[in-house]
Amino acid sequence: ALVVVCSPLPRLRGLLQRCWGRLERGLLPGFSGGQSPPWGPALAVQAPAFVPEPVSDTRERDEVPSLFESILWMAAPKKRRTIEVNRCRRRNPNKLIEVKRNIDVCPECGNLKQKHVLCGYCYAKVKAETRLIRMEIGKKERGPFNTPTVETVVLYDGEKPTEKDEGKRIIERARKRPSWFVQN
Amino acid sequence: MRLSVAAAISHGRVQRRLGLNPRSRLDLLRNLVTALVRHERIEAPWARADEMRGYAERLIEYAKLGDTDERAMRMANFWLTEKDLIHKLFKVLAPRFQPHPGSYTRLLQIPNRDSLDRAKMAVIELKGNPFPPLITPRRDTDKTLLNQLLKGYREDMQQGTPV
Numbered sequence A: 001a002l003v004v005v006c007s008p009l010p011r012l013r014g015l016l017q018r019c020w021g022r023l024e025r026g027l028l029p030g031f032s033g034g035q036s037p038p039w040g041p042a043l044a045v046q047a048p049a050f051v052p053e054p055v056s057d058t059r060e061r062d063e064v065p066s067l068f069e070s071i072l073w074m075a076a077p078k079k080r081r082t083i084e085v086n087r088c089r090r091r092n093p094n095k096l097i098e099v100k101r102n103i104d105v106c107p108e109c110g111n112l113k114q115k116h117v118l119c120g121y122c123y124a125k126v127k128a129e130t131r132l133i134r135m136e137i138g139k140k141e142r143g144p145f146n147t148p149t150v151e152t153v154v155l156y157d158g159e160k161p162t163e164k165d166e167g168k169r170i171i172e173r174a175r176k177r178p179s180w181f182v183q184n
Numbered sequence B: 001m002r003l004s005v006a007a008a009i010s011h012g013r014v015q016r017r018l019g020l021n022p023r024s025r026l027d028l029l030r031n032l033v034t035a036l037v038r039h040e041r042i043e044a045p046w047a048r049a050d051e052m053r054g055y056a057e058r059l060i061e062y063a064k065l066g067d068t069d070e071r072a073m074r075m076a077n078f079w080l081t082e083k084d085l086i087h088k089l090f091k092v093l094a095p096r097f098q099p100h101p102g103s104y105t106r107l108l109q110i111p112n113r114d115s116l117d118r119a120k121m122a123v124i125e126l127k128g129n130p131f132p133p134l135i136t137p138r139r140d141t142d143k144t145l146l147n148q149l150l151k152g153y154r155e156d157m158q159q160g161t162p163v
Helices: A010-027 A064-073 A083-090 A120-141 B022-039 B046-064 B070-079 B084-096 B145-160
Strands: A103-105 A112-114 A152-155 A169-172 B041-045 B105-110 B121-126
Touching: A120 A169, B022 B041, B022 B046, B022 B070, B022 B084, B022 B121, B041 B046, B046 B070, B046 B084, B046 B105, B046 B121, B070 B084
Parallel strands: A152 A169
Antiparallel strands: A103 A112, B041 B121, B105 B121
16 A cells, blocks of 8 residues: 655655665565555465565665664753753752751750650760670670570669569679669 | 552551561561560661561560460570570560560660661660660659749739739
């Protein structure tokens, strides 16, 4: 069937004419003029569905036509974006950094902390003390996999185990009891 | 009209995906549970600590059944990779939590990790551990400014109205 494509671009029309010329020459050697010859099979053979183009085509294939014609199909900005438009896009509220309103002052040390998070300073303090207690525990256990089967209690300078601490392992710490570590 | 839905809807699934595969997720959680039973207070990424919390509490509930129970012993054997902790679990933690009906752990968020990933970290601890407490509950004393002002106002009202 004949397909007529009228396109405003001369280069596009030229490319399509070349393609059609190739098809004519490749598929139907007796078809030149525009009439449609009878399409019955001259010889029924097992053939691939498409007709491969002859490889010995002296026309340049990929470099010049595809670049020059394909440039027409690539997206490119039409106009320079003005600084006003750029500012609107860059300063749009969804691109700005959110302001955090959940910052408070820790009542113990006075440092800033987020409301739902522990204070960093107080946590570092507790972590350091825990590390020292764990070192004492390590010295008492003297080796890996020696966990005792009793509870543990931590006593500071000058403290005696009470009757609640019966049967518990005592860990001694050689310093005064800190104010934030209440006994029991 | 929205023709496609967002792909990241869990549709009721509650398990997080951690590690490389489900087996590695279980191994990760198992290591964390072992560390928690050993050290009674650990720091970990919040998602892992949150995921591990449920498993740790269920393990303690199994331990409360007693160490003669076959299922409890098999659970403890799987979840605690260091076998001396099985003794600690049944002899120390089970009696400690016998009076409590549930919630044996405390999960608190700490400031983000200092390294490049700034991960959301949490500290998870067993209640009743021997270490210093992380949060000290503040008692309302009479010495705060607000309470002093209210006290003064109450006194003024008592003296003011009879006069």
